[in-house]
Amino acid sequence: ALGGVVLLFFVAVGVVGAGLIPMNFFASDNLRIFYVNVEMPSSTSLNETMQKTLEVEQQVKQHLQPQDARSVVAYAGMMFTETEPLYGARYGQLVVSLQSLSAGAREVKAIIESMRSAVEGVPGAVNIAFLELAGGPPAAKPISVKVRGDDYAEIQAATNALKQSLAANAGIKDITDDASPGRQEMNLKLRQDAIRQAGIAPDNVARTLRLLVDGEVVADMQDQGEKLAVRVQSQANDWQAIRQLLDVRLPTPNGGSVPLSELVEANEGVSIGNIRHYNFRRAITLEADLVKRPDEPFYDCRLKPVFTAAAPDYSLCALDTVQANQWLLAAWEQRKAEFPNIDLDFAGQLDDLQESLDAIGVLFLFGIGLMYLILGTQFSSYWQPLMILSTVPMAFTGVVFGLLLTQNPLSLYTLYGVVALAGIAVNSAIVLIAAANDRIELGMSVLHATVYAARRRLIPILITSLTTMAGLFSLATGLGGKSLLWGPVATAIVWGVGFSTVLTLFAIPVLYRVVSRRG
Template identity: 35%
Template sequence: MFAGDEISQFFVFVTMPEGTTLGETDRIIRQLEERASKLPKSDVKSIVTNTGMMQTESAWYLKPSVGQVTIELVDSKFRKRSVDSYIEELRERAADISGIKSIDFSEVMTGPPVGPPVEIKVRGDDYDKLLLIANEVKNALGKIDGVSDIKDDFDIGKKELRLKINEERAALYGLDIFQVASTVRTAFEGTVASKFRELDEEIDIIVKYKENSRSSFKDLENMKIATPFGQMVSLKDIAEYTIEPVYTAINRTDRIRAVTVIADVDKAITNSNEVNKKVMEEFADLGARYPGYSLKFGGEFSELSESMEGLWKLFILGVFLIYVILGGQFSSLMQPLIILYTIPFAFIGAIAGLLIINSPFSLNTMYGIVALAGIVVNDALVLISFLNNARQEGYGRWRSIILAGSVRLRPIILTSVTTIFGLLPMAVGLGGKSETWGPLAATIVGGLFFSTVFTLFIIPCLIAGVDDFRLFFGAKSLKPRPHLDEIEEGK
């Protein structure tokens, strides 16, 4: 989305199954550290590990089942390989470490924070179907070259014991769900029976079963419940229990349950836009196969689409304001259109500039294109302004065009050349290439060069064509009349 300069650092985030002890997580982190130490020593500056803590862009996690490894490399000018190549090497080295729930490699990038390259939200009501569709999406992503670190945000927590009260049988003993639940709660968690005061401090006196009476499932089954009739009934006679995993969180998008699938993309092979389009095509019939379920695409793809839409609106507004200002300046509706005609040629030059430096289209280059709309009109503005002044002084139709082209040639070229050569070192990377500002500069340089050539050669032709059109419809101001050049020649 944003072209950014490479930062010589990357992270490895490790998530173990829920309930893993800190010691076991530390053992895995040490194995990963040992794999990282096998990277070229001349290129690695430091390796830092943290067990029980994971600092991602979205949140910090402090629990025994997480950990991270931070690898800092030497500066890019002192190594030949990219950060992505080290990530791929470490990913291959860590593939044989067992027991890990998920392992993610994250490169540090400049620019504002953005979402993951691929983020697909599976939305619906039933979690079983959501997980089924999410697995289909992950399988589809796994078949695309360049896609890695595929995972979802659905986490199963620790198992819990669930009691299901047989209401009819409990009613025979004069019991209801609240009475049974209160008794079980008191037995295992306890209830405050009184308070003990010591000086100014109050201490709760909690009454509950002894530990050896609440340590097994059999203790639960044989637990006695007092009925309103003065009888004692075993819990197993009025209830059943099951052991089931619990959800650590229920995530929603637009108030609808959702499971989010995320993945990383190797930009040397593909990009997030292409990956999302392939998934869209494969799941175009999702609504027919699973009624009530849908996919919502987010991450870089969504943010880029929203940003592009906003920039295009600003671009159109800017062009409109330029037209209004020029229309008021020249008291003409046609001449501002001739001036604005330079903008499409600037786009061609901008694309050519990006192709020359082999840079992809990004939001930074879009900023450059928006800026070009206000820069490239200057040359045509200077040319047409001089032409209008010449005609007001009495010069003829062709003479004014030739005079404007010859007299304003040097100022137009000098104005463009100074701007082009001022940005050229940044565009080609003299003294150090910037992935952030290089494409932006190349966009402006290419667009300005093409628009300057267009202004000098095409704008005069457009002016002559508009003159012919106006003469055809009988414009009096362009009909032959004595001009200064004709008087000087004695005509």
């Protein structure tokens, strides 16, 4: 019995290590609503952005079935994101609210994938991306990396290179960054030779440009005790096209005129918007989401990579957070020589995951230690608490086999369930050992006390375990609705309680007899 328990435990560890269980540490249930984000070039007017957003809306509506949508709302001038709202004439957004999930209704992911190629193919926009809203606590993107450096142009080039690498992976979608292009600008440099040839003073050219753009303060005045600046500025300062400014003509000493375009050298470009910093260096945050594939083939995606060491086909298989970030890091290693002054700082779900795993590990060890102290005080023994706590690995074995058979993802909430399960799994062992101890105090031999406890406590243990499993059975199996958030937690507890109960009934009496005879 003991050998079988140990063997099952190591098999469970091997299953986890081989990656046979899908991992989605931040699994959550999608809300019946999603956004379509539209980003236009920086020089786009609010009206142009609205027109493009309405074009996107037409594509969205063409791919919605009559029973899908509750409402579709389009607006321009702002964009809601998972972290902060963005404001500007270049931003447009659609809010698609769906009907409640019912029999025959399509999932949010299926609706988005049915329209993705058509919507993202609308010409004229800088970027069109989908944003799915999920229930549960807010979580960062699976891929979130800060591209850090000192030269902003080099940072942008490195970011674009990473975006190209991500776009080549079929398991990655909705690639975005927080680089904010500024407004269209024109840099002017005076042509000294042309200015001298025209007989105009360079100061007059510079002053004319200042009057056309910013204006010039020529006097101060008082208004009810308040000092006001009098600024002279051209009325034609709202240029429809930036190059119209170069058509303004300046008078020459000989009575003629010359356009500004002949006196200055003009270079058009786009200014830098917000320059964000991270750890004292300029940074652009690159984010991406992962394609969920609930129907991925088990052999091709789980078993085959274990035996062949070949990378899965991500057009069929889903990436998890750790795999995606490792893949991105490997892609960066191949191109980092092109950007020697750039470094990456991985954050997002990977950072949150590490913090959560550290916290879970500490809490789990604290809970085990506290249980040992309580049980040691109760049973006045050093060994009996260890026997009781041996049911925790038995419960872990059940969790692993349960997730393997149901193909529920291993998530952080599942790990929370394992921590909670540690306190549930020990109950059966406590009942058995307490009953055996009582018989020994009455003068019964170890063998007879062990048999007595196993027989007399069998029904209470089974009833307690079965009622616990029955209470969570519907949630674990998805009766009435499947939840990615709580379904794996219930699955972990149901299978953990079931396995630990069965193994406890066989292993604990054997352990008790062996330890008691040696004692």
